[in-house]
Amino acid sequence: MLELIDVTKEYPGGKRAVAGVTLRLEPGLLGLLGPNGAGKSSLMRIIATVTRPTSGRIRFDDVDVLADPDALRRSLGYLPQDFGVYPNLGAREFLGYLAAAKGLSARSARARIEELLEAVNLADVGKRPLGKFSGGMLRRVGIAQALLADPRVLVVDEPTAGLDPEERVRFRHLLAELAVDRVVLLSTHIVSDVESVASDIAVLAAGTLLRRASPERLLHEVRDVVWEMTVPQDQVSAARGRWVVSRMVRTAAGVRLRVLAPRQPADSAVPVVPDLEDAYLAIVSGLLADSAQAVRP
Template sequence: MELTIEKLTKRYGDKDAVKSVSLNLTPGVWGLIGANGAGKTTLMRMLTGILSPTSGRILYDGAEISVLGERYWDRLGYLPQTFGFYPEFTVTDYLEYISALKGLTRHQAKRRISMLLELLALDDVRKKHIRKLSGGTQRRIGVAQALLNDPDILILDEPTSGLDPGERARFRNLLSEMAQNKIVFISTHIVSDVESVATQNAVMKNGKIIGIGTTELLLEEIHGKVFYAVIPADALQTYERSICIVGVKSEGDSMMRVRYVADSGQIPDSCPSNPCLEDLYIYLFHEKGGSHDAEA
């Protein structure tokens, strides 16, 4: 099973949102990593057939998805960044409605819904109105609808948005289990969600794929370039102007522990540190003087 993307481009006016992207997706978890506006959602919407590319092709097992039509969509599960539902829908109403749209029989729908409600810890809210549930719970309902038809290809756009840390951990475990015989393609800017489970990662910036590989392979770019140091708090802004700082943590007594990426130790008494995917992400999308949310 392969989903092949060949020189895919999507143009809006004189702007290319996606620029000649080529990927060969095989079973496993694939992380699509990039900042907001990198082109991730546009790429995913083309993979689902919602958007038509300006140029390039998408092939499923050698056949173009535009030719396969419903034969492709029947094997596809998709979670968009936001999904709509009627205000009066309960969780079960919604999943039954989506099951009918996907062509499941009543018996198939009942069995799949029951299994997914338990799998995604939604059984206790099955009769509640979706509009009254938390954003994290609504996100899990979105994952459930994507899985109703037991798809071979699962495309998830920012699937952990709104989930708490425990929900995110359970979701990662679920992805690992599912990916044994599925292509799972996850768009995210929360790199910790894919670092431990992704078979391969693709890094997207300004509409282009700028890196493909395992986490270990991608991290070679910053191997030996990650450091930490303790500095006076009032020196932080000065260092931010010239160094890619990826994490800051208070040490007390007006001191700060900073983690940064550079070709060599730029701060006195710096110590080397093992790189992680978040270091690479911030390094690639760093803007001087920008914010940093990670801890050092």
Template sequence: MLVVQDVGKKYGDFTALHNINLQFGNGIFGLLAPNGAGKTTLIKMLVTLISPTTGDIFYQGQPIKMLGQSYREQVGYLPQHFGYYKHSTPKQYLSYLAALEGMDKQTVASRIDEVLDMVALSDVKNKKMRKFSGGMIQRVGIAQALLSDPKIIVLDEPTAGLDPKERARFRHMLSELARNRIIIISTHIVSDIESIANEIIMIKNNVISYKDSVTNICATLSGKVFETTMTYEDFIEFRKSYVTLAEKQEQGKMIVRFVADEIAESFWKSVEPQLEDVFLVEYAHENTSGGNK
């Protein structure tokens, strides 16, 4: 069990996070918020890159600051931007990281082959990474996070650069791994986690706004999400009064998905709310142009 207890983080007068309380057991947890909301700050505290200003983080009942290296050995981490030497091969890169981590030399080669197979890079394990696409590099990053067979896997924007097929493979892999591990995925891409996360965590105004299952979070908008068809001119006026969630043009008309609290008009069609609907409503008035604190 990984427990975040009364954790806050300040940078001078700026409060990045305030009074965060979370518990993580085995499974997949989606940390969902726009850029600048505090996702990366929380992740960096979980992997001990920075320390909380207030509160503590505990693993198996012990403060991680006291566990030190023994805790870090249990953590696999993929940062949003990770460093690599472009003239090395995936096998060389992972061998280097294994040596830094002091992994057993007798098992390193087989483990490297195993994780490269998991991310579908076995056929290029001896090719220089300077020729790799962005998606292939990202898969190398995922492989390094899995290398030491960690009990806690923390991934910051892990699907950046992956194509739809690679994303599907990634989701399947995480579902398999999550049976006996804690997996925390920080992202602002709802589709990456909607179908696989046991719980979704949303951060707003430096605090936790949601920590629940996808089903329960979506139920908060039950009976409030609609679709209707209108002209483009009517749509321009319509969106001044309603939070629009999606729109598309079809046969000269606008099909609009939106949220409304009042009694539905007869020409509105009630639809099932999705996680992205909640995300858009929750952050409708947020300024998401900030950094990653």
């Protein structure tokens, strides 16, 4: 079990990136959703022991991580958002270098690297210089390096950035498989990255944990606030200024809007079944006024 207790991170100048976050993580996949600038990467770096919080506590299997960070590091795999590589090395050579740095024996490293290259669908290009890899291929190398030591805790920050739709699906399936017997924390601002694989979702905005619940619970909470209506083109700006508009589709009859509102926004508006993006936007926009009451550790 990994537990964060009232974790706060402030940077010089008084900027607070993380504000009193409490999270309890057990085996499974937690999707951490939040807009760009929400503090997700700062929180990921704290969990990965790359940076220390300004205040708060972190415990891993009853060990104080701030006093003994190696207790977590030995069981941690981390894929940062800005993962870098040596462009002249092949994937096998690069992973071998990292395996040595992690203390794996040469024999066990060779077997583990081949296993991981197969898992991320890169076995056929293991000798190709990383400088010639696509963005999606590099992200797959990134997840392979995070898994080298078979970690019990896997932290991945915006892992699908730059991936094409097929690669994103493959990546999500891989994370879901890994979460069967380990803690997986997936940070993203893309709702579709978590809606099909996460049974547990947390929403972070302005460094504050606004909500944590199952997808089913989040959908239940917005069941009465999602509407569709069609308006003339010249009324779109006014509608967006008045309500949260999640989607717009131009039709022959006008612009069809998907609107989040606590009550029927217009006589022509009809209720529609919400999706997870609706729930996410309702939370970060403050539409669900009781957000703080729904946070659980």
